[in-house]
Structures are given as C-alpha cells and as structure tokens.
Amino acid sequence: MTLSHLSKQIENKKSFLCVGLDIDLEKIPTHLLQEEDPIFAFSKAIIEATHDLCVAYKPNTAFFEAYGVKGWMALEKTINYLNKNYPDHFTIADAKRGDIGNTSTRYAKAFFEDLNFDSVTIAPYMGKDSVEPFLEFEDKFAILLALTSNQGAFDFQTKTVDEKPLYQEVLKTASQYKNSDRLMYVVGATKAEYLKEIRQIVPNSFLLVPGVGAQGGSLEEVVTYGKNDQVGLLVNSSRSIIYASNDTDFADAARAKALELQKQMAELI
C-alpha cells in the first residue's frame, strides 16, 4: 500500500483507528471455542464488525505463535481474509523483529512476501543493518519502536545519549537510513507529551500510537501533539475493543467501542 492511499482512507473514513488483534483463547467468548478454528472465527467476526470504522488491523504475532502451528495457520487465514476482502486496510504484523542483516531479510520476506502484510514492527537495538533489510520492499513499511507505552520504556529509551533521550537518538539515526521514507515509528499514547519533540524530528512520518484505552493514554493529547498535515497517525486499540464483551454480543460491543473512538477521531481531525 502507498502512503497516499493510507492517508486517503483516513480522510474518507474520518478515522485513524487501528484495531489490534491480540487474540487470547482465555478471553474470547466461550461459544467460539466450539468452532473449528476459534482464533480465526474471532478475528473474522471482529473484522466484520469494525472494518468501516478503522483503517488498519494489527495482529500481534505473539498471540498467534503461542498456539504453535495452529496459531500460525490462524494468522495466515486472518491476513489472507483481510487482503481478499478488505485490501484498502493497512495491515501491520506486530512482531517486533530485528536481527543481523541476512536474518532480518528472512523476517522481511516472511511478513512482506509469504504473508503479504503491508508493514511489520521492528526493534532498533541492533542498528542499521538490522533495520535496512526491511526497507528494501516497495510499498511495504517497517514500524520502528521509538518510545513504547510500557513502564519499562524508562529503563533505556529515555536515558540521555548525546544530550538527548535515546528514543530521540533512535529517531534521528533511523531517519538517515536508506529508504527511511518506508519507516514509521511506534510512540506510546501514555507518553503523549513527548510527541511534540518527536514531531520536530520526524515531521512527515506516520506514527503508530498504542496505549489509548486499556493502557490509559488520551486520544485528544495524541492528536494535539502528534497530528501532522496528513494526520500521520494510526492510533491502536486492542483489548478495549475486542474484549468489550465476552458474551455472544461481543461483535456488537466491539463495534460500539470502535464507533465511539471513530466519532472522537472525526471531531479531532
């Protein structure tokens, strides 16, 4: 997918919502456990209930991998279902990968070619030759962890390096990598006040913002400090949407929660 196509979807839908698919068999409605593939049945129902309200889906690969081969098959079915039925949605494999060059190339091929995701989240610690292999694929994107929404972000990401926090060093360095126009960045909504400075470093890049909802981040603050001329934001919500109810009305409840967020977004952009 091209960036302009993604921005067009945001404009049309008045939404920059990304629905996170963190699918946990212990949390989904019990009646789905009788399905042949409960993980995919749940994914599909959530997608059907929310697709007109969001512009992106983000399956978290950990939750699929936790179920081994069965989980991996459910991930394949989910991305294939999205690509077939909702090709205008931006798809994110939330995998947080990163390895030395030839191994990163393997990961990139797995997610971009084998599974045909539009993007994959990656970790910065191993530097340039772990990131650049992900940037070699046309119309595919790598979303680099910069400042994450969890408490542990303060262990290293906010430590001072060359008179600035490490996450800013990551943004500055990565924005010089080859094909860095194919980079987006993860910035947690729980640290929205940091978005102002982040926008000075990467004014034109898309930011993937987790942490609104269950983790407590404010949508309004994210927009105030993080929006650029093309919006440039994908705000993710996972648990507060997909587990809005764990009864037979789960899909309606997920839709209601997604609609609530979409309406807030429409007012803010």
Place this chain on the structure above:
Amino acid sequence: MTLSHLSKQIENKKSFLCVGLDIDLEKIPTHLLQEEDPIFAFSKAIIEATHDLCVAYKPNTAFFEAYGVKGWMALEKTINYLNKNYPDHFTIADAKRGDIGNTSTRYAKAFFEDLNFDSVTIAPYMGKDSVEPFLEFEDKFAILLALTSNQGAFDFQTKTVDEKPLYQEVLKTASQYKNSDRLMYVVGATKAEYLKEIRQIVPNSFLLVPGVGAQGGSLEEVVTYGKNDQVGLLVNSSRSIIYASNDTDFADAARAKALELQKQMAELI
C-alpha cells in the same frame, strides 16, 4: 535444564560449542529438496553429525518462519527431535523477542511450554516489564542482547549513557531484574576485547557468543577475555559448520568443522 547440568556437559565434552541452525533452502544440498520436509531432514542430519561435539543447538526462528506454516512445523519437529534424543543439549530459540508484559508472557509460553526450549533470545529496548515475564519459568533462561556482532551495534549499543556504553547500562540494569539468575547475555565475538569489562559487570552469567567463524571473531580472544570459573561461555557457529559443504558429504563436512572447533576449545579450557 539447570545451569549446573549445562556446566557439567561442557566439562564432560570439553566443548562449549553451540551449533546454530540457520537453515536456508537455497543453501542446503539440493538432493535434500526431494525429502518430504527438507528443512527438518537437514536439521536432523546436522544434529546427528555434531551432537557429541557440542553442548547446545540454536535454531534461528527467522529461517523457519520464512517458510510459514511448513517452517513452523519443521521447527517443532527439530525441537521435539532434540528433546527426545538429546535431552542433555541446551536448546536456544534464537527469536530476539520482546514486547509489553502480557505479550512477552505469550512469547515465553510459546517457546518454553509449547515448544519446550530451554531458552530464548530477547531484546532489551522495552525494558524491565518486557524482560521479566521470561524469567518466571524454572530452569528456563532468557538470553538478552547486550553487544551484538554486527556493524549496526555501533548505532546505539556503544553510545554513552551515564558515562558508560549503553550495552553496559543494559547489563547493569538487567542484572537487577527479578530472577536475573535466569538471564544470559549475547556478546558478539567480533567485539571480544569488550568482554573484559563485561565480565566485571556479570561475572557469573553465561554469555552466548556469536560471530566466531563466518563473521570473523577469534575463539582464543573470546576465551581469554570471557571465560569464568565455570567456563560460562556458549560460542555459536552457524554457517561455517552447517554449510561447510553443500554436496552429499555435507554432514561429514559439518562434523569436521565442528570437531576442529571442539579441539580448539578443549585446548583453551
């Protein structure tokens, strides 16, 4: 596996060799491609040819994932084969995972329970609550990236934080995490001279050292600067062993290369 059992294996075999299984269908002998599962056929042959010379195997999950469900099944078969036939070998899922708390827990369960690996490699960038979920499993280990063997390590890992390089900050901080006795650390052999200072920070921890062989690191330097009283090293070699030949003699060639390394190790410890 317990640490004392691993140290005992090292003592018995006079080897601290870890064989990395980075299995690439474009590099394995072409006659294996006729097998029903060429990836597993190759893994199994390498294991059979080298098991008495090494104490650990490290499948790199990227190479398996690159082949989708088929690859994931080959990974399952490989770890099951090891656990059944060679339970004294320490097994490492080289996955470089790391995510917020509940997601890290998913990854930990996937690798420690579902697949029954002894250990998994993880990335430090997201901090404490991304690492500690991996440390809750008895006799299981998380191997944290500290100083990696690639060129990109100089982008962030060696940058100065609080008057020391970031990788030392990672070592100091992580060694204070709960259950940090279940942590090991990745330190690249291409930066063996750094091992002296690293040993002052984590004198008792096992270090997983990639980069000997194809990447150019020196085994002798690694031992000089990195060995502790219990050896405390696992030196990994992947490509130089498993792709020593790509003809029908590949297993013999892999054995010859592993034997060469084991002999050097026997002399050094």
